[in-house]
Amino acid sequence: MTLRLGRLPAVYAAKFRAEIALQVAYRGALxxxxxGLLIEPIVYLVVWTTVARGxxxxxxxxxxxxxxxxxxxxxxxxxxxxxxxxxxFEWRVRNGFFSPMLLRPVHPIHNDVAENLTFKMLTFTVVxxxxxxxxxxFGATLHPEPWHLIAFVPTLVLAMVLRFLLEWTLALAAFWIxxxxxxxxxxxxAVLFLSGQVAPLSLFPPAVQAVAxxxxxxxxxxxxxxxxxxxxxPGEVLAGFGAQLGWIIVSLVLMRxxxxxxxxxxxxxxx
Amino acid sequence: xxxxxLIWLSLRLGVLNALQYRADxxxxxxxxxxxxxxxxxxxxxxFGQTDELGGWSRDELIALVGVFLLVGGLIxxxxxxxxxxxxxxxxxGTLDFTLTKPADxxxxxSVRQVEVWRLIDVALGTVVIVIGIARLGExxxxxxxxAFGLVLVAGVAIxxxxxxxxxxxxxxxxxxENILVIFGSMYEAGRWPVGLYPPWLRVALTLVxxxxxxxxxxxxxxxxxxxxxxxxxxVGLALAFLVGSRWFWKFGLRHYTGASA
Amino acid sequence: MTLSATRPSIxxxxxxKTYQVPEREGGLRAAAGSIxxxxxxxVPAVAGISFExxxxxxxxxxxxxxxxxxxxxxxxxxxxxxxxxxATALGHVPWRREPDFLRRMTLIMxxxxxxxxxIPVVDSFELNRAIYGVPRDEYxxxxxxxxxxxxxxxxxxxxxxxxxxxxxxxxxxAGSLLHRPEVLFLDEPTIGLDVTMxxxxxxxxxxxxxxxxxxxxxxxxxxxxxxALCRRVIVIHHGVLLYDGDLAGLxxxxxxxxxxxxxxxxxxxxxDAGWLAELAGGPDAVVQHSAERLTLRVLRxxxxxxxTRLLATLSxxxxxxxxxxxxxxxxxxFAAGPGSDVESERAGATR
Numbered sequence: 001m002t003l004r005l006g007r008l009p010a011v012y013a014a015k016f017r018a019e020i021a022l023q024v025a026y027r028g029a030l031x032x033x034x035x036g037l038l039i040e041p042i043v044y045l046v047v048w049t050t051v052a053r054g055x056x057x058x059x060x061x062x063x064x065x066x067x068x069x070x071x072x073x074x075x076x077x078x079x080x081x082x083x084x085x086x087x088x089f090e091w092r093v094r095n096g097f098f099s100p101m102l103l104r105p106v107h108p109i110h111n112d113v114a115e116n117l118t119f120k121m122l123t124f125t126v127v128x129x130x131x132x133x134x135x136x137x138f139g140a141t142l143h144p145e146p147w148h149l150i151a152f153v154p155t156l157v158l159a160m161v162l163r164f165l166l167e168w169t170l171a172l173a174a175f176w177i178x179x180x181x182x183x184x185x186x187x188x189x190a191v192l193f194l195s196g197q198v199a200p201l202s203l204f205p206p207a208v209q210a211v212a213x214x215x216x217x218x219x220x221x222x223x224x225x226x227x228x229x230x231x232x233x234p235g236e237v238l239a240g241f242g243a244q245l246g247w248i249i250v251s252l253v254l255m256r257x258x259x260x261x262x263x264x265x266x267x268x269x270x271x
Numbered sequence: 272x273x274x275x276x277l278i279w280l281s282l283r284l285g286v287l288n289a290l291q292y293r294a295d296x297x298x299x300x301x302x303x304x305x306x307x308x309x310x311x312x313x314x315x316x317x318f319g320q321t322d323e324l325g326g327w328s329r330d331e332l333i334a335l336v337g338v339f340l341l342v343g344g345l346i347x348x349x350x351x352x353x354x355x356x357x358x359x360x361x362x363x364g365t366l367d368f369t370l371t372k373p374a375d376x377x378x379x380x381s382v383r384q385v386e387v388w389r390l391i392d393v394a395l396g397t398v399v400i401v402i403g404i405a406r407l408g409e410x411x412x413x414x415x416x417x418a419f420g421l422v423l424v425a426g427v428a429i430x431x432x433x434x435x436x437x438x439x440x441x442x443x444x445x446x447x448e449n450i451l452v453i454f455g456s457m458y459e460a461g462r463w464p465v466g467l468y469p470p471w472l473r474v475a476l477t478l479v480x481x482x483x484x485x486x487x488x489x490x491x492x493x494x495x496x497x498x499x500x501x502x503x504x505x506v507g508l509a510l511a512f513l514v515g516s517r518w519f520w521k522f523g524l525r526h527y528t529g530a531s532a
Numbered sequence: 533m534t535l536s537a538t539r540p541s542i543x544x545x546x547x548x549k550t551y552q553v554p555e556r557e558g559g560l561r562a563a564a565g566s567i568x569x570x571x572x573x574x575v576p577a578v579a580g581i582s583f584e585x586x587x588x589x590x591x592x593x594x595x596x597x598x599x600x601x602x603x604x605x606x607x608x609x610x611x612x613x614x615x616x617x618x619a620t621a622l623g624h625v626p627w628r629r630e631p632d633f634l635r636r637m638t639l640i641m642x643x644x645x646x647x648x649x650x651i652p653v654v655d656s657f658e659l660n661r662a663i664y665g666v667p668r669d670e671y672x673x674x675x676x677x678x679x680x681x682x683x684x685x686x687x688x689x690x691x692x693x694x695x696x697x698x699x700x701x702x703x704x705x706a707g708s709l710l711h712r713p714e715v716l717f718l719d720e721p722t723i724g725l726d727v728t729m730x731x732x733x734x735x736x737x738x739x740x741x742x743x744x745x746x747x748x749x750x751x752x753x754x755x756x757x758x759x760a761l762c763r764r765v766i767v768i769h770h771g772v773l774l775y776d777g778d779l780a781g782l783x784x785x786x787x788x789x790x791x792x793x794x795x796x797x798x799x800x801x802x803x804d805a806g807w808l809a810e811l812a813g814g815p816d817a818v819v820q821h822s823a824e825r826l827t828l829r830v831l832r833x834x835x836x837x838x839x840t841r842l843l844a845t846l847s848x849x850x851x852x853x854x855x856x857x858x859x860x861x862x863x864x865x866f867a868a869g870p871g872s873d874v875e876s877e878r879a880g881a882t883r
Contacts, residue, residue, distance in 0.1 A: 028444060029448065029449050032449050032450060032452050032453050033449065035452075035453055035456050036452055036453075036455070036456040039456045039457070039459055040459065042472070043459065043460050043462070043463065046467050046468050046469070046472070047317060047324070047463055047467060048317075050324060050325050050467050051317060051320055051321045051324060054323060054324065054325070055320065059321065060320060137469075179294070179298060181298065181302070182298050182301050182302060185301075185302055185305055185306075189305055189308075189309050192309070193309075193312065198313055199316050199317075203316065203319075203320060204316070205319075273665070276662060277662055277663060280658070280659050280662050281659065284648060284655060284656070284659055287651050287655065288649075288650045288651055291650045291651075363644070364641075365645065365646060367611050367641065367644075368639070368641075369646075370611055370629070371609055371610065371611065371634060371637070371638070371639045372634060372663050372664075373632075373633075373634035373635040373663065373664060373665075374631075374663045379663075525613055526613075527611070527612075
């Protein structure tokens with residue numbers, strides 16, 4: 001895959017143009033995927049605000065308004081970090097769409113990056129207003145200090161990079177396993193719980209919280225949310241950056257190794 | 272009756288087809304157990320912080336998880352796979368074959384495909400329901416059991432009609448291959464009692480997507496919360512949905528243009 | 533069951549079908565604009581077709597891709613509602629899809645499967661039997677007959693996924709005929725098959741028609757299908773009926789010239805170009821004029837006279853008079869369009 005880095009911006013520009021046209025044509029399907037992304041945080045928002053109100057105002061350091069803020073921000077962060085390649089890589093390989101990608105002088109990952117970013121750009125136009133609506137309707141309490149907002153941006157970007165790299169690498173399992181559906185589900189469940197989508201991680205038993213901090217999932221979704229909501233001390237945020245960067249490096253290394261092994265196997269087995 | 276014979280034959284064919292893939296049994300078993308574990312873990316998490324959720328106790332929630340799995344299993348055995356097959360048939364033009372047969376097309380497309388191992392969900396769901404009810408110490412007499420059966424059938428009928436309507440939309444919106452994903456997302460909301468949701472969300476879930484009737488109402492019946500009016504409304508809604516979806520299906524056939532000229 | 537010999541099996545009157553096709557230009561701006569506004573244009577796939585088919589006829593619909601022949605077939609089999617016009621088949625309006633009509637007809641489409649993929653073919657046949665309500669003994673008899681005619685042998689016990697493309701098609705055909713339909717609609721039945729299999733399928737269709745007297749309509753863009761099977765040809769192009777009659781008549785009408793090829797005896801001096809052109813009917817009529825060979829395109833009515841003159845004037849080693857290849861004729865027909873015998877003549881002459 002020899003491509004001079006200088007050509008990459010031009011490639012991406014062209015890719016974006018094509019993707020926007022394509023996804024706009026399929027905007028109906030996009031709305032449907034989006035609905036799936038939105039439902040979950042909303043459901044848990046309702047559940048936990050009910051719990052908080054039922055318990056006399058607050059639970060585990062979260063009042064109803066805090067939960068509303070948490071899950072709404074979570075919805076945004078989830079939408080911005082979300083990838084789907086884990087589910088469709090197998091389909092792509094099985095139906096012969098992967099070979100043409102290999103024949104192009106650009107690493108296939110760039111195609112997926114462009115596709116992914118375009119989806120997020122387009123769907124954010126809906127997610128943004130929905131988030132505002134939720135914040136208002138559910139009476140979210142949101143009082144970030146300036147440094148929270150400033151710190152939020154890099155945590156979000158790193159989270160996006162980390163989640164994409166890790167999930168794309170895991171998707172490469174399709175080279176070895178033909179029915180990845182069980183693996184997908186196991187991963188999905190891990191992400192669901194350990195990235196704070198079912199409940200803020202601070203509500204979990206301490207043992208689980210320790211595990212969650214060691215695994216990458218918290219750093220993909222929960223960490224930016226916790227940062228912007230001001231639930232972390234500056235030291236913890238810095239430590240979090242470290243964890244994110246560490247996991248990104250691990251993912252990059254994993255990706256290179258698995259990709260090389262995968263391609264060798266793919267070429268041996270045949271398209 | 273001939274239609275019953277056709278249903279039986281078609282299902283038998285589908286089961287034969289599905290049994291070819293024995294590995295699927297283990298995959299489904301794994302998935303069902305993980306799904307069950309996830310649902311119960313979420314309930315445990317919530318009830319680690321509280322004793323009641325919107326008036327529902329932990330054991331009632333466990334029964335709800337059971338009904339969620341049961342209804343999900345029932346839908347996923349025949350109805351959802353057949354609707355997916357229908358949409359594929361529209362895309363590939365194989366629906367043409369079904370339409371030229373002298374049998375009711377809606378019948379043929381609705382029992383086309385069977386994912387027999389989804390019955391594991393039905394079994395698991397039933398077990399969980401029994402456990403939940405036992406823990407509650409509720410006595411489910413014959414009256415309640417009949418009401419439960421009725422409401423369950425009505426709920427499944429409503430969901431079937433809804434999925435049929437969604438799939439019929441494929442006649443016009445051929446590009447919406449993932450239209451059934453809408454249903455999947457909405458169904459997720461049925462994990463929790465529908466009374467939890469604010470009225471506007473409840474309306475969306477109750478009227479537009481009748482998840483509530485399929486899941487919450489059967490649970491209410493089992494635990495003795497059911498109001499007679501709800502029973503009547505549910506059955507009435509089921510009939511209305513069945514009639515409405517059939518009308519829409521026939522309407523769609525009129526406008527069906529086939530895969531390519 | 534006997535059909536009325538006096539009533540046509542299929543009658544079509546001014547049938548039309550117009551599709552609304554959304555259209556959009558390429559580029560980002562158009563893509564953004566299309567979110568709000570959708571422009572579409574009307575495409576007339578079938579623009580007023582009328583014909584009648586007698587019971588037992590085999591009729592071939594010929595036309596290039598997009599001509600409207602498959603759309604016509606789909607309307608006659610009840611799959612599509614026409615935009616306007618009328619049609620009856622076996623006394624029924626096809627798109628009402630009355631069970632009685634559906635039981636007496638069948639649709640076979642090339643390259644499309646209705647048999648279940650993973651289970652033995654005979655299991656799918658059983659389902660069809662139930663759907664069409666064929667009594668068991670009749671079913672057994674017909675199955676035997678079809679297996680014999682199509683040389684299926686043991687294939688019916690195998691799952692469809694284990695069959696080759698040709699074997700699959702044979703099974704599809706068998707499965708579609710278990711209920712002894714009186715009308716067969718075949719849409720490109722031999723497409724994608726190898727030459728041997730194409731011939732087998734054609735032979736089978738002819739045999740089935742001979743045995744059962746089933747009215748057969750088939751669409752194809754393979755000339756070979758039509759030549760082998762159809763005494764009557766309907767040419768459709770741009771949704772309009774260009775020709776309805778037998779194949780010989782088609783050639784005659786659209787290609788009014790025959791080709792005369794002469795090999796000259798060694799030593800025979802080739803005739804003067806001007807004389808040859810005058811004899812043949814114009815300089816365009818002389819296709820080849822070399823030392824050994826002359827090829828002329830001559831009007832049918834003149835063929836005999838020109839041949840006699842040539843034989844009388846030249847020493848000829850060999851002389852052949854040929855119809856133009858049918859494919860060429862069809863090309864002419866398609867290139868020309870509606871109501872254009874004269875134009876096709878002109879077009880043929882300039883070749």
